[in-house]
Amino acid sequence: MAPADTDEHGEPVPARPRADSGQPPHGLDPDSREWLDALSSTGERHVRACTRLHGQLLRIAFKELHRRRGRHRITGPELDDLAHQAAGDALLAITRKIGGFRGESRFTTWAYKFVVFEVSTKLGRHFWRTEGVPLDAGGWEQxxxxxxxxxxxxxxxxxxxxxxxxxxxxxxxxxxxxxxxxxxxxxxxxxxxxxxxxxxxxxxxxxxxxxxxxxxxxxxxxxxxxxxxxxxx
Amino acid sequence: MTDTGDRSPAGRLSAFLATDPRDVGCAGAMEVLHVYVDYVAAGADTARFAGVVAHLRACGPCSDEFDGLLAAVSQDPWPDGPGSAP
CATH class of the missing domain: 1.10.10.10 (Winged helix-like DNA-binding domain superfamily/Winged helix DNA-binding domain)
Known part of the structure; x- marks a missing residue:
């Protein structure tokens, strides 16, 4: 595998920029490379990587639902279901689209984007199902x-x-x-x-x-x- | 909506109706959101993302997803790789 710690011009850049480095996060860091290799593999290694990633996606899904808690009224088993659905759907999308990961970010940032999107989309659909969309001309006073x-x-x-x-x-x-x-x-x-x-x-x-x-x-x-x-x- | 701090009715309405020609739209912003988030989290120069920044200023839902993704990576700075399962 070609060295990943270079930018598109072949210039060396830090693979894992520190928060205070001021350097753009170019390059494929070792963790991202390991994720890519494991998820692209077959058999037990692939299963272990999927299980591990699902756990992380589920954790992010719960955190995201908690962060948005002021804007939804979902609790209990329904919240658990939504988080699991978001994590499961995100994992499916990630494994399908992993060939599209170009290494422009850390792998986990790219992967977490899917679960954040899934949470957002599922909350929107939940609102639509439970609250409806009143398409009238109210609200001018507010x-x-x-x-x-x-x-x-x-x-x-x-x-x-x-x-x-x-x-x-x-x-x-x-x-x-x-x-x-x-x-x-x-x-x-x-x-x-x-x-x-x-x-x-x-x-x-x-x-x-x-x-x-x-x-x-x-x-x-x-x-x-x-x-x-x-x-x- | 871009917040200028001006609370006059005309100022608020003007800010609400403001559009930025650099705005890349939802699809453009979401396409590179993960890259932008890593730049922000790393404290790197984000000048090349002017169109994304313009969009996030104007689009609440996309801005919300930026906040969510940044929170996710900030709370989880360098998660264990796939081989480090307990």
């Missing part, structure tokens, strides 16, 4: 507070909210309006909306990105927002 507007300037906030509401009705497409209402007014988790609309996160984000640009342009054209402030951001 918008100033949700955006963190100064409550002392209520009349200004109301005026801007009214202008935004008119812009949402007048410049957005029906799909953009539906996505805007769900995410912004009804505070539906993005993953739940992804499940509801049977699409992907990137498509929803792009829809919102375009909606924001259109709304901003309308509000600037009407003098509600200062166009010159954009360049100063």
């Amino acid at each position: 918008l100033p507070d949700r955006l963190g507007m100064d409550p002392q300037r209520e009349s200004e906030a109301r005026e801007l909210t009214d202008a935004l509401r008119r812009a949402v009705d007048e410049v957005l497409t029906p799909h953009q309006r539906r996505v805007f209402v769900a995410l912004v007014l009804d505070a539906v988790p993005l993953e739940a909306l992804v499940a509801e609309l049977d699409t992907n996160r990137n498509a929803i984000y792009k829809t919102m990105f375009d909606a924001r640009r259109k709304l901003r342009a309308r509000l600037e054209a009407q003098g509600h927002l200062d166009a010159s402030a954009r360049g100063r951001r």
Whole structure:
């Protein structure tokens, strides 16, 4: 196997950068190489590596569910099930896609990404199944507070909210309006909306990105927002 | 949403509607999230990730996954390899 502790230009770099090294984490460190070899092997070694990795993924799944505990109400056996499903699905995806690991990060960082994604996706689907996605136009009254507007300037906030509401009705497409209402007014988790609309996160984000640009342009054209402030951001 | 610290209604709405042309989108950010996280965890120069940083500022769910992955690797700095099972 070729030496891994070089970058794409053949320059030597630290394989395991220390937090204070300031060096980019190029190169395949020995642990990552060992994981790759074991998971690419067959027989007992492969089984042991999968078991070991599953244990680590399960631990990360529980930690991630705990970190997000303020945003879901899942507890007990249901929480255990979700963590096990996330870890199992992540392990399956990792073993399928291991050929795509390019050594740009530590193997475990790449692997943990799968389980963090799985937890996120499963929480979104759980929200969709249990809470539903109220695709109506509620929540305008809470918008100033949700955006963190100064409550002392209520009349200004109301005026801007009214202008935004008119812009949402007048410049957005029906799909953009539906996505805007769900995410912004009804505070539906993005993953739940992804499940509801049977699409992907990137498509929803792009829809919102375009909606924001259109709304901003309308509000600037009407003098509600200062166009010159954009360049100063 | 980019937080400028300005709590005026116009300032907050302006920040909410801000878009950054460098933003690589969810797919672009998630593609390299593990690489970016290792750079951040190592204290390395992240200048090459400007598009990812722009996206994470604007996208709550992706930012949340960045936080989760960084927490995972930070709490587990150098986990044992596959051969070190008890």
